[in-house]
Amino acid sequence: MADEKIAVYFCDCGTNIAGKVDVDEVVKWAAEQPNVTVAREYKYMCSDPGQDLIKTDIKELGVTRVVVAACSPTMHEPTFRKAAADGGLNPFLLQMANVREHCSWVTEDPVEATEKAKRILSAQIHRLPFNEALQPIEVPVNPDVMVVGAGIAGIEAALKLADAGKKVFVVERDPSIGGHMAMFDKTFPTLDCSACILTPKMSALGKHPNITLMAYSEVTEVSGYVGNFKVKVRKKARYVDTDKCTGCAACTEACVVQKVKSEFDVGLGYRPAIYIPFPQAVPLKATIDPAKCLTLSKGKCAKQSCVSACGPGAIDFGQQDEQVELDVGAIIMATGFELFDCEREARYGYGRLANVITSLEFERLSNASGPTGGHIVMKNGEAPKSVAILHCVGSRDENYQEFCSRVCCMYSLKFAHLIKEHLPETEVYELYIDMRAYGKGYEEFYKRLMDEGVHFIRGRAAEVSDVALAPEEEGRLVVKAEDTLLGIMRRLPVDMVILSAGLSPRRDAKEVAQTFGFGCSANGFYLERHPKLEPASTMTDGVFLAGACQYPKDIPDAVAQAGAAAAGALTFVNNPTVKVEPTISYIDPEKCSGCHICVGLCPHAAIQFNAEKEVAEVIEAACKGCGVCVAACGSNVPQQRGYLDKQIFAEIEGALAL
Amino acid sequence: MVELETTQGVKTLHKIFLEDVYSIPGGEKIRLCQQCGTCSGSCPTAYLMDYSPREVIAAFRAGMLDRVLKSNTIWLCTSCYSCTVRCPAGIKVTDIMYELKRLAIKYKSWPSSSKNPAMSKIFIDHVHRFGRSYEAGVIGQFVLTQKPSLAWKFKGLGTKLFLSGRMPLLPKSIKGKDEFHKIIDLLATKEVSQ
Numbered sequence: 001m002a003d004e005k006i007a008v009y010f011c012d013c014g015t016n017i018a019g020k021v022d023v024d025e026v027v028k029w030a031a032e033q034p035n036v037t038v039a040r041e042y043k044y045m046c047s048d049p050g051q052d053l054i055k056t057d058i059k060e061l062g063v064t065r066v067v068v069a070a071c072s073p074t075m076h077e078p079t080f081r082k083a084a085a086d087g088g089l090n091p092f093l094l095q096m097a098n099v100r101e102h103c104s105w106v107t108e109d110p111v112e113a114t115e116k117a118k119r120i121l122s123a124q125i126h127r128l129p130f131n132e133a134l135q136p137i138e139v140p141v142n143p144d145v146m147v148v149g150a151g152i153a154g155i156e157a158a159l160k161l162a163d164a165g166k167k168v169f170v171v172e173r174d175p176s177i178g179g180h181m182a183m184f185d186k187t188f189p190t191l192d193c194s195a196c197i198l199t200p201k202m203s204a205l206g207k208h209p210n211i212t213l214m215a216y217s218e219v220t221e222v223s224g225y226v227g228n229f230k231v232k233v234r235k236k237a238r239y240v241d242t243d244k245c246t247g248c249a250a251c252t253e254a255c256v257v258q259k260v261k262s263e264f265d266v267g268l269g270y271r272p273a274i275y276i277p278f279p280q281a282v283p284l285k286a287t288i289d290p291a292k293c294l295t296l297s298k299g300k301c302a303k304q305s306c307v308s309a310c311g312p313g314a315i316d317f318g319q320q321d322e323q324v325e326l327d328v329g330a331i332i333m334a335t336g337f338e339l340f341d342c343e344r345e346a347r348y349g350y351g352r353l354a355n356v357i358t359s360l361e362f363e364r365l366s367n368a369s370g371p372t373g374g375h376i377v378m379k380n381g382e383a384p385k386s387v388a389i390l391h392c393v394g395s396r397d398e399n400y401q402e403f404c405s406r407v408c409c410m411y412s413l414k415f416a417h418l419i420k421e422h423l424p425e426t427e428v429y430e431l432y433i434d435m436r437a438y439g440k441g442y443e444e445f446y447k448r449l450m451d452e453g454v455h456f457i458r459g460r461a462a463e464v465s466d467v468a469l470a471p472e473e474e475g476r477l478v479v480k481a482e483d484t485l486l487g488i489m490r491r492l493p494v495d496m497v498i499l500s501a502g503l504s505p506r507r508d509a510k511e512v513a514q515t516f517g518f519g520c521s522a523n524g525f526y527l528e529r530h531p532k533l534e535p536a537s538t539m540t541d542g543v544f545l546a547g548a549c550q551y552p553k554d555i556p557d558a559v560a561q562a563g564a565a566a567a568g569a570l571t572f573v574n575n576p577t578v579k580v581e582p583t584i585s586y587i588d589p590e591k592c593s594g595c596h597i598c599v600g601l602c603p604h605a606a607i608q609f610n611a612e613k614e615v616a617e618v619i620e621a622a623c624k625g626c627g628v629c630v631a632a633c634g635s636n637v638p639q640q641r642g643y644l645d646k647q648i649f650a651e652i653e654g655a656l657a658l
Numbered sequence: 659m660v661e662l663e664t665t666q667g668v669k670t671l672h673k674i675f676l677e678d679v680y681s682i683p684g685g686e687k688i689r690l691c692q693q694c695g696t697c698s699g700s701c702p703t704a705y706l707m708d709y710s711p712r713e714v715i716a717a718f719r720a721g722m723l724d725r726v727l728k729s730n731t732i733w734l735c736t737s738c739y740s741c742t743v744r745c746p747a748g749i750k751v752t753d754i755m756y757e758l759k760r761l762a763i764k765y766k767s768w769p770s771s772s773k774n775p776a777m778s779k780i781f782i783d784h785v786h787r788f789g790r791s792y793e794a795g796v797i798g799q800f801v802l803t804q805k806p807s808l809a810w811k812f813k814g815l816g817t818k819l820f821l822s823g824r825m826p827l828l829p830k831s832i833k834g835k836d837e838f839h840k841i842i843d844l845l846a847t848k849e850v851s852q
Contacts, residue, residue: 347744392694392746396692396746397746398746398747398748399744399746399748433692433693433694434692458695459694459695459698459699460694460695460696460699460746461699462695462696462698462699462700462744463699463700480699480700481695481699482695482696482698482699482704482710482712483695484693484694484695484698484712487709487710487713489698489699489701489704489705489710
């Protein structure tokens with residue numbers, strides 16, 4: 001050990017480090033430390049000439065250990081490890097000393113910074129003689145991919161992967177795929193029909209030979225490890241044999257329970273207890289709502305008319321939920337969003353005042369396949385003579401959601417256009433704080449709406465009331481707001497109020513993220529690996545994100561991210577193997593007493609108990625190197641490679657040696 | 659801009675006012691105002707104001723203190739707190755109105771037509787003297803010093819309140835007035851040291 005030849009490289013990082021730390025002094029000091037053969041300073045170690053220094057010294061000076069004092073190892077450790085390997089040294093014989101994030105960036109006094117840099121460096125110089133050469137572990141990658149959620153983002157990602165020749169499992173919670181986009185009437189700013197552009201993709205997904213669609217199903221458990229996930233999926237009972245069901249809908253007409261509020265029409269319309277959510281549903285199969293079906297909920301239905309109506313005899317009241325296990329190499333999360341709960345903003349009267357509706361309700365109201373056949377009407381069936389559209393409901397508000405939901409300005413403009421198109425005489429008021437028309441063709445769309453005669457009032461609505469103070473307000477809704485451009489208070493008597501509600505994370509987003517082993521941002525949406533450079537990846541290798549589950553997005557952005565997620569998953573599963581960091585735990589069978597403590601504590605189920613030898617054993621591919629077993633063992637038996645006790649203690653001694 | 663000698667040196671009045679408002683809990687949040695107008699739209703007396711609460715915040719941030727102090731806005735605030743409850747930026751608008759009232763009195767700057775500062779002052783004097791409000795005294799002093807014609811206007815209401823025992827003629831003091839004064843005096847010195 002005493003014969004180790006350590007090379008020290010100190011990076012200036014321009015002025016990031018050298019601007020605070022006296023590099024000359026530290027390098028001079030380092031050259032005199034035990035085992036140090038050479039100590040050098042360089043302006044940018046990560047540059048090619050900087051990396052070449054390491055390679056040359058390994059070859060010419062016979063360096064056996066390397067420490068690079070530079071930035072955080074999360075930035076450039078892979079770069080320098082590769083340089084060491086290229087020079088012929090095992091990459092695990094190189095250590096980084098973080099003198100930027102841990103020192104120069106966070107220390108004000110240059111003298112203190114210089115002292116701290118020495119200590120950080122000293123820790124690594126002391127540690128290095130105990131480092132061992134480690135070999136990366138390679139595990140095979142399962143080439144199949146699972147997509148969770150089949151709105152537009154999930155559909156797009158699944159189709160891309162399937163077209164690339166990958167086997168894809170699509171798991172969707174609802175009876176049909178399509179998500180929110182299937183509920184919309186038109187899409188901004190081009191005003192093409194939402195269903196017309198979505199349904200061909202839905203149909204392609206349903207028929208694709210490489211795709212296994214599991215609708216009306218939920219993921220209950222994810223285990224396994226990188227490239228080899230084991231997923232448990234619960235296929236909820238439809239009480240209909242999907243092999244026999246032809247989707248003819250005869251049962252839905254025959255059902256005696258016709259007045260169940262339709263989820264697809266957000267409660268504005270009705271469906272029977274046995275139903276197909278909408279005519280273009282994929283898969284086009286009937287589903288029985290067990291809470292509303294008389295046979296399933298009360299035990300008796302006098303007629304059982306669905307059974308007699310069904311030609312192929314597909315109704316099966318005895319059907320049970322089914323557990324399916326899938327093996328996949330990568331997962332794409334595309335679980336979407338939920339609309340902000342407008343009842344929380346009580347001052348707008350949603351749920352109390354009949355003609356205050358949410359944006360999603362308006363989508364169904366204006367949709368030709370919706371409950372009114374596309375007629376924009378009030379609860380009494382009459383067309384409104386004036387409509388107010390209130391922006392930022394639940395968004396940009398620290399009482400609810402601080403973020404901007406990004407899509408509401410534009411869909412509000414689309415609503416104004418649809419109202420003007422259906423009812424040219426109707427006055428439309430848009431009450432906004434800032435008009436965010438940032439996308440391609442969006443500003444032009446805003447201008448078009450100004451031209452169409454929509455009244456834009458810059459001011460957030462304060463409240464909606466049904467108390468009339470003037471004859472023209474009798475029997476109508478009154479929106480109170482300040483017109484901030486005029487500096488006057490306004491009372492707008494209108495017949496209908498549309499709340500442009502923000503997009504919220506799914507209410508079970510946290511639990512779902514936990515199931516898959518990644519986290520959520522402070523705002524509740526899934527946390528991406530890097531907000532700019534890896535917006536479609538998660539912290540879990542092999543798990544990717546697409547669509548509004550990461551952050552509110554419009555359709556073009558969701559589709560673009562779905563493409564990125566598909567490309568990420570494809571890159572990942574296209575490699576036959578994946579290298580796993582060898583810094584994992586091992587258990588010496590001679591020393592293990594077989595007490596089981598580590599077995600139960602391992603969060604990755606990577607320790608199994610060998611009953612024959614009565615010792616715990618680490619499953620190398622499953623171990624993630626978290627160190628829980630190392631800390632938990634009463635006899636110090638599990639050790640983590642690369643983080644051995646002697647290495648850690650040497651590091652501490654080094655830091656305290658000055 | 660008016661410049662003043664303070665313990666920390668010469669500062670503009672605007673800077674002093676800003677620091678003062680930032681020093682109240684949550685006061686620094688006026689930096690986050692997005693001028694949405696929720697406060698004004700929610701205000702029951704906004705229709706009487708020459709500048710809306712939103713405009714007062716905008717003028718104050720822009721350093722237009724004359725607009726703020728000469729407007730009737732801060733004196734018409736009824737402390738209903740609707741604006742504070744609804745503000746999406748979490749600005750405590752009502753508290754800021756109070757702070758502006760205090761500053762206006764301190765620098766003796768208010769709309770010449772407004773009697774509200776005088777009313778506030780008389781009310782506080784009475785509370786200080788008796789430890790509680792003394793309605794007959796407050797209204798008596800206000801009417802006599804500010805606008806004697808009001809006595810005629812409100813005689814009917816005054817008689818009714820008196821007869822129903824709502825407005826006794828003689829003041830009542832609280833128990834432990836000395837301790838109350840100690841608290842007030844301590845607060846006053848705190849304010850000065852600030």
